[in-house]
Amino acid sequence: MKRYFITFVLIFYTLLTFSQGFKGGVTAGLVGSQIDGDGYSGYKKAGIFAGAWVSYTFGECSAFFMEVTYFQKGSRKNPNYDKGDYDAYLFRTNYVEVPFLYQYKIKRFILEAGPSVGVSAGYYEEFNGDVLSDYPGYDRPARLSFQGNAGARYLINRYLSFSMRFNYSLINIRSDKNYDDGQSIGPRGQFSNTLVAAVYYSFGTAKK
Numbered sequence: 001m002k003r004y005f006i007t008f009v010l011i012f013y014t015l016l017t018f019s020q021g022f023k024g025g026v027t028a029g030l031v032g033s034q035i036d037g038d039g040y041s042g043y044k045k046a047g048i049f050a051g052a053w054v055s056y057t058f059g060e061c062s063a064f065f066m067e068v069t070y071f072q073k074g075s076r077k078n079p080n081y082d083k084g085d086y087d088a089y090l091f092r093t094n095y096v097e098v099p100f101l102y103q104y105k106i107k108r109f110i111l112e113a114g115p116s117v118g119v120s121a122g123y124y125e126e127f128n129g130d131v132l133s134d135y136p137g138y139d140r141p142a143r144l145s146f147q148g149n150a151g152a153r154y155l156i157n158r159y160l161s162f163s164m165r166f167n168y169s170l171i172n173i174r175s176d177k178n179y180d181d182g183q184s185i186g187p188r189g190q191f192s193n194t195l196v197a198a199v200y201y202s203f204g205t206a207k208k
Contacts, residue, residue: 024054027067029163029198035075035091037172037190045091047072049196055103065101065112070094070121071167073192088128093141093173093192094121099149110153110161115170118145139174145192146170159202167194 028050032043051069058064077089095118103112120143125132132138151165172189 022054022056023202024052025159025200025202026050026052027069027163027198027200029196031072031194031196033073033075033192033194035173035190036193037188038075038089038091040075040077040089043193043195044078045074045076047074047092047094049198053200061105063103063105063110065103065114066098068096068098071097071118071194073194086128089126091123091125093123095119095145096121097145097147099147101149103153108155110155111151112153112165113148113150116147116149116167118147119143120145141173141190142171145173147192151196153200161200161202163196163198163200165196165198167196168192 028048031045031047031049033045033047034041034043049069049071051067053065053067055063055065072092072094074092075089076091077087079086079088097116097118099114099116101112101114103110120141123133123141125138133140146169147167148170149165149167151163153161153163155161169191173192174190
């Protein structure tokens, strides 16, 4: 995972130093996620979102945006003892993800949308304390993932902005295999469904 960040940092500083119209910075935030197709609902799996970004402004309102982030996703089900439900489930899947977004500025708001690609940085799954990801023949999540993104950002000041983004798998991250313990997967497989709230810091305004 380190080599992805090192490569991005080198590209990032090269762009900022030698190119006109570029700006960049860092970002960090919180993730609420679920996996569509695993039988559990709700954005109950918390995670972190952190990385660096660069953008290129063209025209008065448009920009091309790219970032590299460490992105924690997954699914969680907690027991509900009051209702006689004792099952506990946890699925963690982490990615180094790179989105390529088009941004459109309207006064202090920025609307953004576009695809992203992710590379697996690890996974873990357990059901009632039984670590499923240790089983032989475990159905591992995809090493490469592809997502669609849509969101909005509010410009607090010259350097800070707050963002809300929706991130959803364009293809399934795992097949329609069923486990012997009764956990079922949807007929189309599993899809990551994620909400991200993040703060963005800019190192400065774009050069003109």
